[in-house]
Amino acid sequence: MPTGACGIDCDVCKLKVAGICSSCGPGNSDTAARKLAAQVRLLGAPCPILACAQNQQIFYCSRDCRSFPCENFSRGPYPYSEGYLAMQKRRRRQKPPGRTPSGTVLTVPAEYWEELKTRDIDQLCRLSLAAPKPPRGLLVPFFNRSILVDLENSALRERIEGRWQPVDYPLLELVMQVYLLNVTETPLTGERVSVHDLKDAHFFQGPHTLKTAPLLEIFGRNLPGFIAAARQLGGAKLDLAGAAFMLLPLPKIPVYYLLWEGDEEFEANMTVLFDRSIERHLTADAIWGIVQLVSDMLVMSP
Incomplete structure (x- = not known):
């Protein structure tokens, strides 16, 4: 793959096109292993960024590493400027922009x-x-x-x-x-259901499909990252799927995230479940919103 662990896209670099330099590849790839070996052989030492990514089995630092941007970036001369790294630190503290299913900016009545x-x-x-x-x-x-x-x-x-x-x-x-x-008097039932089991199951289609795609992009081949993010939010681990957690965004609204890790043969898959009682507390659009909220929190978990 052309994009290096540091995030530089080698396909748009003339050095790669001219054959002067090769891509480092994702941190957990064979390409990265070959590049590190070549660096040690030719330069006497590996790139600390690529070596760290391989050691932690991280695809891309800026997307997958919870410590990005770390000292490996700030103390080296490349690949990013101090201004860019400062921007990354600042904006990673921001909350994701709230949007409706149609993509418009969300407003609170x-x-x-x-x-x-x-x-x-x-x-x-x-x-x-x-x-x-x-x-x-x-x-x-x-x-x-x-x-x-x-x-x-x-x-x-x-x-x-x-x-x-x-x-x-x-x-x-x-x-x-x-x-x-x-919210009503209704207690938790202990019965886990998917959106397909809800009375308003027809609602969760098209633009109202539950927001899990960003999670699959980040954690689909990074089970440890998903586990760390869920634990950061106080999630309770479940003995289901490749990794599964019960998260509690609100006292009567447990949400269950089940992740099956992808590989070269099978794509990653994620299922979101709820307690049956959720229908007594939230409407369909609010259920969609709570999943968007939980997914955003997992993506942005420090």
């Missing part, structure tokens, strides 16, 4: 906040399994941390370095509001 403000906080907490946060707020468990739903200021907040900081993540804001407005 103001009336959702107004409706929440009319609800009794104690009742909301009892139904949603949240905790009250005086004077006018709720602490809602979100994966392995809590989000403050600040009703007084119509905002979500997360505790960072001892302070409640605003959360600028429209998808999370919308999913959180829909959950709080619609």
Whole structure:
């Protein structure tokens, strides 16, 4: 494959076209092994970036490595500038842009906040399994941390370095509001179902297909990476598929991700399951949204 582990696309480089240089290939490829051997033979030492990628069995550093950009990039003269690496660090802290199934930018209706403000906080907490946060707020468990739903200021907040900081993540804001407005008394059933088993199964087609393609692109041949990302979110490992986890984005909404790793013969596959009770708490479009949210969190997991 022409793209090197560092992310440079050798196919668009004249050095490769002219036969002066060859591609390093993905870190876990035979091409990388041959390139490393040639570097040691001709230069006396391997490229530290490629050697690290091979050692960790990572395809591409910028896509698959949780430490990118690391010191191997910053202390060397190439392949990226300091400005590019700084941009990568900065933007990796951003939340993915929230979009509707049609691709338009997601907006949060103001009336959702107004409706929440009319609800009794104690009742909301009892139904949603949240905790009250005086004077006018709720602490809602979100994966392995809590989000403050600040009703007084119509905002979500997360505790960072001892302070409640605003959360600028429209998808999370919308999913959180829909959950709080619609959650019922219904407990978990323990029965796992797919979207095909739901009463609104017909909804999950075309643009409403569950968002798993980015996960397959990143983790389809990187089972350890998927395991690390799921554990980072507090996922509970299950003895299913190649790797499977129960993730808990909201207290009554467990989501199960099952991944079968791909190889040269079979493509990777992923299945998302839910507790049967999800239909009592969320509509079909909200279920689609919760999967998009969980998938985004897995992709961006530090």
